[in-house]
Amino acid sequence: MPELPEVQAHVERLGETFVGRVLSGFTPLSFSVLRTYSPRPDEAIGLTLDHVGRRGKFMLMTFAQGNPQVTFVIHLMQAGRLIPDEKKSAKPRNGLARWTFEDGSALLLTEAGRERKAGIWVLEGDPLAGDGDESVDGGNLVEPLTGLGVEADSVTLDQLRTALGAKNQRLHGFLRDQHGIAGLGRLLANEICFRAQLSPFAMTRSLDDDATSRLLEAIHGAIEDALVFERSRAEMSKSADRPANVHHRAGGPCPRCGEVIRSVTYNAYEVDYCASCQTGGKVLADNTTSKFLR
Numbered sequence: 001m002p003e004l005p006e007v008q009a010h011v012e013r014l015g016e017t018f019v020g021r022v023l024s025g026f027t028p029l030s031f032s033v034l035r036t037y038s039p040r041p042d043e044a045i046g047l048t049l050d051h052v053g054r055r056g057k058f059m060l061m062t063f064a065q066g067n068p069q070v071t072f073v074i075h076l077m078q079a080g081r082l083i084p085d086e087k088k089s090a091k092p093r094n095g096l097a098r099w100t101f102e103d104g105s106a107l108l109l110t111e112a113g114r115e116r117k118a119g120i121w122v123l124e125g126d127p128l129a130g131d132g133d134e135s136v137d138g139g140n141l142v143e144p145l146t147g148l149g150v151e152a153d154s155v156t157l158d159q160l161r162t163a164l165g166a167k168n169q170r171l172h173g174f175l176r177d178q179h180g181i182a183g184l185g186r187l188l189a190n191e192i193c194f195r196a197q198l199s200p201f202a203m204t205r206s207l208d209d210d211a212t213s214r215l216l217e218a219i220h221g222a223i224e225d226a227l228v229f230e231r232s233r234a235e236m237s238k239s240a241d242r243p244a245n246v247h248h249r250a251g252g253p254c255p256r257c258g259e260v261i262r263s264v265t266y267n268a269y270e271v272d273y274c275a276s277c278q279t280g281g282k283v284l285a286d287n288t289t290s291k292f293l294r
Contacts, residue, residue, distance in 0.1 A: 001078045002236060004152055004183030005226035007054050010236045014061075014082065014107070015052035021101040022048050023063055028120075033096040033109070035119045035144070044070035044122075049101075055128060056148045056182030061099075062126065072099075073121040073144060080111040080118030081236060096120075119144075152183040153223045160216050164204040171207075171215075172200035172271050181219075187239060188226070190247040190272045192218045194256075199279045200264075200271045246272040 002010070026041040028034050034041070047063035047070060054060065059074040059082060074082060085098060085108035092098075094110040097120055111118040121144055128145070150159050163180040174180050175189035184192070193200045195218035198211060207215065229243055230236070240248070245255050250263035250272055259276040264284050275283050 001057070001185050001239075002076050002080075003057060003185040003188050003226075004054075005188075005223055005230045006236050006242075007057055007059060007076070007183075008153075009227060009230035009233070010082070011052045011054050011059055012231070013235075017084070018101070018105070018107065019049050019052060021103055021105065022046065023099060024102045025098075025100040027098045027100070029092070029095040029097055030116060032116055033118065033120055034122070036121045036123070039070060039122055039124050041070075041072070041122050043068075044072070053128075055145050056151070056178055057185070058145060060127065069125050071123045071125070071127050073123060073127060074109065075119050075144070077111070077117040077119075078115070079113050080109065082107055082109050083235070084108075148178050148182040149180045150182065152181045152188075152219055155181050155216070155219065157213065157216050160219075161212055164207060164212065168203055168205040170201045171198060171204060174204050175219075183223075184219075186269045187242060187244060187247045188222055191222045191244055193273060193278060194218075194246045195222055197277050199284070200273050201284055246274060248272065 023044050023046065025045060044063040047065045047068060049061060050064040051062045052060070053062070057075065059076070061072040061074070063070045076082070080096070085092070085106040088098070088100070088106050092108055092110070094112050095108055096111055096116070096118055097109040099107045109118065109120070149163060155163070160181070164174065166180065169177070171193060172189050175184045175192055176186065190200070192215070196211070196214040198207070198215060226242065246261050248270070249261045250270070252261050253259070254261055254274040254277060257274065257276045259274055261272055261274055262283060263273070264271040271284070273279065273284065275281050
């Protein structure tokens with residue numbers, strides 16, 4: 001799934017190309033893609049694309065003309081992509097929705113596979129107008145953005161301490177939970193735990209000041225490095241192409257100590273780690289067969 005760096009770099013690319021263009025039409029190509037019924041998407045027709053932004057893993061396209069303002073909030077989920085649409089075919093492969101502009105250009109939301117979980121919400125005004133950066137729960141955001149935590153790329157040490165203490169949970173799960181801090185996913189969760197030299201199953205309330213400081217540094221460092229890579233590309237990368245130290249590297253050598261990288265596998269994802277660097281040499285196992293390391 002695209003995480004903060006991939007989404008941020010992509011909204012920057014789209015903003016450079018499409019901001020300033022006037023919307024001439026919006027066409028949902030899948031009955032399930034539109035998650036709101038009011039306001040209607042056609043209320044944005046005739047408005048200018050004023051801004052392409054991001055909140056967590058969500059993309060935001062805001063159309064404005066003075067006071068009228070309509071924002072499309074887009075979640076790509078696992079396999080969604082928002083791409084320039086040069087062909088504008090009637091039935092594009094994997095097509096979910098299309099935005100067309102008065103100059104003849106278009107954007108197409110696609111999603112590979114059959115799950116069709118990517119979605120679009122149409123909101124009046126600026127959905128981030130009530131966003132309180134000082135609040136761990138994300139302030140007074142509008143659905144579907146309500147409840148999102150502070151942005152992972154700007155979270156402070158105090159905000160991170162508060163988020164870690166809000167609920168006692170395993171660190172890997174905390175990093176993927178958008179309510180504590182927003183924007184991280186499976187790859188970055190694995191990489192951040194490795195950088196911070198922390199067990200992915202350490203409990204959040206057990207982290208001392210030193211561990212919390214290392215975690216903050218790892219969060220910011222992992223995001224910055226991923227952004228450098230992503231901004232070097234012309235389009236959003238695939239997960240397999242993204243640089244990683246331990247993510248999906250199970251069985252290979254740890255780049256820090258040379259020991260074998262291990263993993264705990266679940267139905268939808270895997271937790272990858274170095275036992276020597278992160279867990280004091282202890283091998284983690286699925287909680288169906290043994291206890292987690294805490």
